[in-house]
Amino acid sequence: LLIAAALEQYSEHPIAYAFKQLQLSQLPTVEQLKNEVGLGLSAVIDGKSYKLGHSQFALGENYHTENDDFLRIFLSCNQQAIAYFDFKDTTRHESATLIQQLKKLGLKTVLLSGDRSQAPYLLAKELAIDEAHGGLLPQDKAEYVHQQQALGAVVIMVGDGVNDAPVLGQSHVSIAMSSGADLAQMTADAVLLGDRLPALMTAQQVSRKTSGIIKQNLAWAFMYNLVILPPAALGYVPPWLAAIGMSLSSLFVVFNA
Numbered sequence: 652l653l654i655a656a657a658l659e660q661y662s663e664h665p666i667a668y669a670f671k672q673l674q675l676s677q678l679p680t681v682e683q684l685k686n687e688v689g690l691g692l693s694a695v696i697d698g699k700s701y702k703l704g705h706s707q708f709a710l711g712e713n714y715h716t717e718n719d720d721f722l723r724i725f726l727s728c729n730q731q732a733i734a735y736f737d738f739k740d741t742t743r744h745e746s747a748t749l750i751q752q753l754k755k756l757g758l759k760t761v762l763l764s765g766d767r768s769q770a771p772y773l774l775a776k777e778l779a780i781d782e783a784h785g786g787l788l789p790q791d792k793a794e795y796v797h798q799q800q801a802l803g804a805v806v807i808m809v810g811d812g813v814n815d816a817p818v819l820g821q822s823h824v825s826i827a828m829s830s831g832a833d834l835a836q837m838t839a840d841a842v843l844l845g846d847r848l849p850a851l852m853t854a855q856q857v858s859r860k861t862s863g864i865i866k867q868n869l870a871w872a873f874m875y876n877l878v879i880l881p882p883a884a885l886g887y888v889p890p891w892l893a894a895i896g897m898s899l900s901s902l903f904v905v906f907n908a
Contacts, residue, residue: 652673652675652734653675653677653678653679654679654696654701654726655670655703655726655734655736656670656671656673656675656678657678657679657680657681657694657696658681658684658692658693658694658701658703658726659671659692659703660678660681661681661684661686662686662692663812663813663832663833664812664813665740665811665812666722666724666738669738679696679697680696680697681694681695681696682694682695682696683695686813687704687708688788688789688813688814689765689787689788689789689814690704690705690708690788691703691704691705691708691709691724692704699728699729700728700729701726701727701728702725702726702727702730703724703725703726703727704724704725705723705724705725705767706723706725706767709724709725709726709727709730709732710725710727710730710731710732711730719737719768719769720768720769720770720773721737721738721739721768721770722737722738722739722740722766722768722770723735723736723737723738723768724736724738739770740770742774742777742778743848745848745849746778746848747777747778747779748849749848749849749851749852750778750779750780751779752852753851753852754779754781756855758807759781759782759804760780760781760782761780761781761782761783761784761795762774762775762780762782762783762784763784763787763792763795763818764783764784764785764786764787765785765786765787765788765789765814766785766786767785767786768785769785770785771783771784771785772785788814789814789815789816789817789818790817792814792815792817792818793817793818793820793821795818796808796818796821796822797821800821800823805823805824806821806822806823806824807822807823807824807825807826808821808822808824808825808826809825809826809827809828809843809851810825810826810827810828810831810835810839811827811828811830811831811832811835812831812832812835813832813834813835815827815831815832815835816832816834816835816838819835819838819839820838824840824841825838825839825840825841826839826840826841826842826843826851826854827839827841827842827843828842828843828846829842829843829844829845829846830846841854864907864908867907868904868907868908871900871903871904871907872900872904875896875900879893879896879897879900
């Protein structure tokens with residue numbers, strides 16, 4: 652446990668947070684720490700090589716574990732398993748309501764996860780998410796979004812981890828959680844303050860209303876200029892009246908916005 656906590660102390664992954672909550676003291680000194688994105692952590696402690704991550708990363712490509720309904724990571728020393736840790740997460744109480752609201756808008760919901768267990772698929776079933784994909788590396792997530800975009804889809808991505816940075820950058824609109832990794836927040840277009848998932852619906856409603864107002868203003872400006880500018884250019888409207896009319900048109904647009 653001390654070795655695993657020592658490896659995780661520099662990570663921003665949610666799994667690392669679970670170890671940090673234990674508040675263990677006198678952690679061993681870590682050298683040559685490497686974060687293999689989407690795979691796990693490796694380091695040298697007291698001259699021994701340790702790996703902490705999913706089974707194939709920690710124990711070798713030929714090692715496979717059963718797909719349980721929880722996340723299991725292995726700690727190995729020189730490719731030999733010395734411990735494993737099982738993790739389960741709780742579902743946010745507002746998640747199911749949010750998914751239903753998104754689907755009522757005609758949006759397709761997709762869950763992309765690096766978790767290699769059955770947990771992503773069970774979560775998708777629980778929340779009635781349309782589609783789920785597990786065991787994905789960061790580049791796999793970005794490639795999935797790229798494929799959807801090639802088919803004409805407009806993609807909104809919500810993520811929180813370092814592993815989500817590539818797919819956040821690939822999406823048309825990207826949103827990060829305020830408790831997520833700094834890299835995810837820097838890559839995203841927006842950040843959900845307070846991690847409030849219902850704010851996604853608020854943002855969607857505000858953005859649609861904003862888009863509607865922009866279209867109203869563009870339509871007004873086009874019609875006004877079409878009606879007023881030709882008579883003014885031909886001398887049928889005195890310059891002072893045209894100037895007043897243009898000012899009133901600008902005020903209308905500002906107040907409408």
